Amino acid sequence: MYDFLIVGAGFAGSTLAERLATQLNKKVLLVDRRLHIGGNAYDCFDDSGILIHKYGPHIFHTNSRQVFDYLSQFTKWRQYQHRVMASVDGMLVPIPINLDTINQLYGLNLSSLEVEAFFQTVAEKREAIRTSEDVVVSKVGRELYEKFFRGYTRKHWGLDPSELDASVTARVPTRTNRDCRYFTDTYQAMPLHGFTRLFENMLSHENIHVLLNTDYREIKKFIPYREMIYTGPIDEFFDFRYGKLPYRSLNFQFETHDTAVIQPAPVINNPNDFAYTRVTEFKYLTGQHHPKTTLVYEYSQAEGDPYYPIPRPENAEIYQKYKTLLETMPLVHFCGRLATYKYYNMDQVVAQALTLFSKLEARTPAKSSETKSGSKLVSVPAAGNGKGSARKPRSISTAVLKRLRTGQSG
Numbered sequence: 001m002y003d004f005l006i007v008g009a010g011f012a013g014s015t016l017a018e019r020l021a022t023q024l025n026k027k028v029l030l031v032d033r034r035l036h037i038g039g040n041a042y043d044c045f046d047d048s049g050i051l052i053h054k055y056g057p058h059i060f061h062t063n064s065r066q067v068f069d070y071l072s073q074f075t076k077w078r079q080y081q082h083r084v085m086a087s088v089d090g091m092l093v094p095i096p097i098n099l100d101t102i103n104q105l106y107g108l109n110l111s112s113l114e115v116e117a118f119f120q121t122v123a124e125k126r127e128a129i130r131t132s133e134d135v136v137v138s139k140v141g142r143e144l145y146e147k148f149f150r151g152y153t154r155k156h157w158g159l160d161p162s163e164l165d166a167s168v169t170a171r172v173p174t175r176t177n178r179d180c181r182y183f184t185d186t187y188q189a190m191p192l193h194g195f196t197r198l199f200e201n202m203l204s205h206e207n208i209h210v211l212l213n214t215d216y217r218e219i220k221k222f223i224p225y226r227e228m229i230y231t232g233p234i235d236e237f238f239d240f241r242y243g244k245l246p247y248r249s250l251n252f253q254f255e256t257h258d259t260a261v262i263q264p265a266p267v268i269n270n271p272n273d274f275a276y277t278r279v280t281e282f283k284y285l286t287g288q289h290h291p292k293t294t295l296v297y298e299y300s301q302a303e304g305d306p307y308y309p310i311p312r313p314e315n316a317e318i319y320q321k322y323k324t325l326l327e328t329m330p331l332v333h334f335c336g337r338l339a340t341y342k343y344y345n346m347d348q349v350v351a352q353a354l355t356l357f358s359k360l361e362a363r364t365p366a367k368s369s370e371t372k373s374g375s376k377l378v379s380v381p382a383a384g385n386g387k388g389s390a391r392k393p394r395s396i397s398t399a400v401l402k403r404l405r406t407g408q409s410g
């Protein structure tokens with residue numbers, strides 16, 4: 001009997017599995033239909049030996065000390081400040097838009113104060129900020145909106161910014177100084193040995209069994225469990241009873257080149273040219289030294305794996321209907337980006353999982369106080385050859401699964 005069946009081995013599912021197993025001594029079965037743990041944050045070495053992110057570039061950044069401290073139990077970090085350039089009017093300029101962007105683009109030599117005045121002269125007044133177009137045009141005017149945002153958003157979301165919720169572009173700031181960092185969070189770092197190693201360390205506990213390459217619907221009848229934590233798409237859980245929630249997907253094209261470095265920055269955005277939105281060179285992110293380099297080109301598409309929930313009022317309505325159904329199911333808990341249909345970063349998902357854990361902890365007395373020490377839970381690999389070492393998470397054996405499926409005890 002498992003205390004918890006957890007569906008999805010991404011940040012949401014893995015955080016909950018780790019907390020429940022180590023802090024409450026719960027027996028957990030963690031199931032994922034993919035062939036690996038880590039969800040969308042999974043990384044691996046490609047055929048040339050370069051560490052890549054299979055589902056697109058993932059950069060860790062957070063303002064939450066709690067989340068950073070929590071994850072620091074499972075990895076050492078490599079300090080990393082992310083930078084992005086946009087290819088506009090035949091030039092490569094920093095994005096988010098800052099003082100250098102404006103000076104380079106228009107051949108000017110403005111100061112911070114002057115660029116602030118410049119933004120004020122080009123900004124368009126808006127009565128209310130409802131859409132993504134409103135956000136940008138009201139800050140930097142129509143011309144910069146057209147150069148940097150409109151084409152990119154249309155490619156990425158398949159919608160015009162005027163059709164998208166304000167929250168989408170509100171994430172991208174505009175600066176009047178020369179700060180060319182993409183993020184300004186307090187904690188910005190990459191796991192020293194990669195995300196997958198971090199997940200392996202999280203899940204390496206005798207109370208956690210991991211079952212990969214398995215849709216939970218194939219096994220839920222055969223596996224006895226008390227409660228479920230679900231981190232997959234919410235509409236799929238309810239068999240699309242109120243219709244499909246739309247997601248934006250991506251097609252990733254990887255290219256390896258026989259040269260050490262190709263791009264002048266980790267990511268180059270292409271708002272106006274080409275079918276792809278951006279190109280990432282992984283070695284900047286991972287700090288790996290290698291004579292070759294691998295890039296990934298991202299092509300947005302409607303069909304495929306669900307990556308980005310589309311924030312529009314009509315979708316929020318459908319989501320609310322599904323959420324109401326949940327209230328009738330006290331033994332099923334939803335967590336994560338797909339299960340709550342929210343555009344969350346990794347740190348937000350970890351924070352959400354820790355919050356859910358606190359709720360579960362508050363109503364569940366611990367079976368044993370021995371594991372609830374608050375001391376270091378899992379050994380962290382020493383920095384070394386760049387690949388690190390980790391104890392592998394325990395997998396449920398095929399024999400056990402077969403017994404469960406056929407109803408035999410043992």
Ligand SMILES: Cc1cc2nc3c(=O)[nH]c(=O)nc-3n(C[C@H](O)[C@H](O)[C@H](O)COP(=O)(O)OP(=O)(O)OC[C@H]3O[C@@H](n4cnc5c(N)ncnc54)[C@H](O)[C@@H]3O)c2cc1C
Pocket residue numbers: 007008009010011012013031032033034038039040041055056057058059060061214215216217231232233250307308335336337338344345346347349
């Ligand atoms: C291209 C891209 C780039 C991103 N970049 C960043 C970034 O730079 N920084 C950042 O902080 N965040 C980034 N994110 C967001 C980040 O990926 C998510 O916040 C995080 O991975 C969400 O974790 P999760 O556990 O909620 O979901 P996921 O990682 O999606 O995990 C859910 C898991 O559930 C499994 N599953 C679903 N249904 C079933 C089922 N029926 N049976 C079994 N298993 C099932 C799936 O296979 C999946 O592995 C990015 C996302 C994308 C798509």
